[in-house]
Amino acid sequence: MKRMAIVGNHALSYGALLSRVQVIAAYPITPQTQVVELLSEMCADGTLKAEFVKVESEHSAMAAVMGASASGARAFTATSSQGLALMHEVLHWVTGARLPVVMGNINRAFGPPWSIWTEQTDSLSQRDTGWMQIYAQDNQEVLDSVILAYKVSEQVLLPTMVVLDAFFLSHTSEPVEIPDQEMVDEFLPPYENKYILNPDDPHAFGGLTNPEWYMELRYKIHKAHEEALQLIEKEGREFEKLFGRYYGLVDPYRVDDADTILVAVSTAASTARYAVDLLRERGKKVGLLRIRVFRPFPYERVKEILSGAKKVIVLDRNLSPGAGGIIASEVRGALANVKNHPPVFSYIMGLGGRDITTKNIMELFEEVEKMEEGKDIIWKGVKI
Amino acid sequence: MGKEEKKIIFKSVNDLPPMAMSLGTMWVNKTASWRNLRPIIDYDKCIDCMICWKYCPEPAIYLRDPDERVAIDYDYCKGCLICVEECPVDAIYTEEEGK
Numbered sequence: 057m058k059r060m061a062i063v064g065n066h067a068l069s070y071g072a073l074l075s076r077v078q079v080i081a082a083y084p085i086t087p088q089t090q091v092v093e094l095l096s097e098m099c100a101d102g103t104l105k106a107e108f109v110k111v112e113s114e115h116s117a118m119a120a121v122m123g124a125s126a127s128g129a130r131a132f133t134a135t136s137s138q139g140l141a142l143m144h145e146v147l148h149w150v151t152g153a154r155l156p157v158v159m160g161n162i163n164r165a166f167g168p169p170w171s172i173w174t175e176q177t178d179s180l181s182q183r184d185t186g187w188m189q190i191y192a193q194d195n196q197e198v199l200d201s202v203i204l205a206y207k208v209s210e211q212v213l214l215p216t217m218v219v220l221d222a223f224f225l226s227h228t229s230e231p232v233e234i235p236d237q238e239m240v241d242e243f244l245p246p247y248e249n250k251y252i253l254n255p256d257d258p259h260a261f262g263g264l265t266n267p268e269w270y271m272e273l274r275y276k277i278h279k280a281h282e283e284a285l286q287l288i289e290k291e292g293r294e295f296e297k298l299f300g301r302y303y304g305l306v307d308p309y310r311v312d313d314a315d316t317i318l319v320a321v322s323t324a325a326s327t328a329r330y331a332v333d334l335l336r337e338r339g340k341k342v343g344l345l346r347i348r349v350f351r352p353f354p355y356e357r358v359k360e361i362l363s364g365a366k367k368v369i370v371l372d373r374n375l376s377p378g379a380g381g382i383i384a385s386e387v388r389g390a391l392a393n394v395k396n397h398p399p400v401f402s403y404i405m406g407l408g409g410r411d412i413t414t415k416n417i418m419e420l421f422e423e424v425e426k427m428e429e430g431k432d433i434i435w436k437g438v439k440i
Numbered sequence: 441m442g443k444e445e446k447k448i449i450f451k452s453v454n455d456l457p458p459m460a461m462s463l464g465t466m467w468v469n470k471t472a473s474w475r476n477l478r479p480i481i482d483y484d485k486c487i488d489c490m491i492c493w494k495y496c497p498e499p500a501i502y503l504r505d506p507d508e509r510v511a512i513d514y515d516y517c518k519g520c521l522i523c524v525e526e527c528p529v530d531a532i533y534t535e536e537e538g539k
Binding site: 265 | 458461469
């Protein structure tokens with residue numbers, strides 16, 4: 057084990073290296089470019105024994121890793137924003153073909169207007185593609201999540217997206233422990249899948265399926281997601297035994313006696329953790345629930361933690377125009393069947409990379425303290 | 441044409457592989473079922489130019505035994521009638537299905 061100061065993008069590259077990926081196909085896009093730059097160097101100098109496929113678009117990148125995975129190779133790619141949108145069709149294909157591809161996505165706001173800064177609408181708008189989605193809050197978690205993603209994906213035959221904030225993680229150096237290869241090998245065995253393209257046992261894959269069986273195949277995808285809910289926590293514990301760090305579906309902080317709980321994801325959650333500490337010093341009973349895994353959505357964990365609170369605040373750095381915050385909509389959905397559930401206050405903030413400060417988050421708690429009825433949407437910081 | 445009838449029977453979701461693997465084999469799914477108009481080749485007019493064979497998008501036009509003239513595979517011809525449109529000597533006419 058060694059400790060290095062690396063940016064979040066390179067944490068993805070190291071995660072792929074240690075997972076011994078065999079095929080990488082990617083197209084550069086700000087702020088993801090460093091991920092594949094480092095991987096291409098690793099392939100060129102022999103550090104990583106993988107096939108690096110240069111492609112002409114993100115659609116082709118995803119198609120290439122899909123083919124690689126279908127032929128039995130562990131495959132990796134990374135993208136961001138417009139690039140992810142271009143992959144959209146193939147994202148559905150990879151899930152339907154039940155291929156355990158892992159990709160990195162750097163959250164970047166959609167254009168127009170052109171933006172390169174962080175916002176989660178890009179990955180959240182891939183919500184229904186059937187990809188599992190993990191949102192990391194620091195660079196160590198980025199690296200570890202790639203390894204964990206392959207471990208779970210290859211058991212349930214579903215793809216995973218490891219998601220991180222543009223610049224706040226992608227281009228920020230943090231000290232990261234690089235695990236020893238032998239220990240990663242002990243945790244993550246080579247990729248094996250009995251449903252692969254094999255010339256000695258030819259099959260048609262993904263062919264025309266009539267209404268008699270299509271629904272059953274979709275049911276199986278959903279069941280695999282449900283299985284992943286258990287597996288993510290189980291493999292998180294196995295990972296902890298070897299590496300001393302635990303990652304679960306959610307990451308609750310000071311919630312046990314909290315009257316008001318804030319729900320957040322990614323780096324906004326790290327900031328919120330500090331805000332919670334400051335408010336606790338002032339005697340406020342507040343807590344934080346960081347949602348780490350967005351798909352499969354951890355409904356049970358969210359219900360367990362939030363149903364005891366008096367008020368729930370959701371911070372969404374994303375927007376579904378015409379509906380509101382995407383995480384808030386899931387949280388409201390999770391609480392709908394809980395008797396006497398707490399009111400939900402849905403905040404939209406930090407779009408297009410606008411900073412979310414400790415002060416901003418403390419203000420949310422202060423504002424909500426004065427409100428009784430839940431609010432479907434509150435715009436924080438818009439210059440009206 | 442040596443087509444082996446090989447239908448895989450599933451009773452419940454548990455018998456299925458995780459993805460559509462050889463579920464929709466074309467030996468079983470005769471995709472011509474939605475054809476409305478049937479193209480028919482008039483061999484007296486046909487000049488063996490093979491333009492229909494080249495244009496058929498399926499491809500459902502093949503060279504038949506033993507005379508190696510073009511013929512239409514009605515199991516898979518979807519009735520798009522591109523062959524009728526492209527035939528330079530109007531040797532392909534149509535009939536309504538089911539008549």
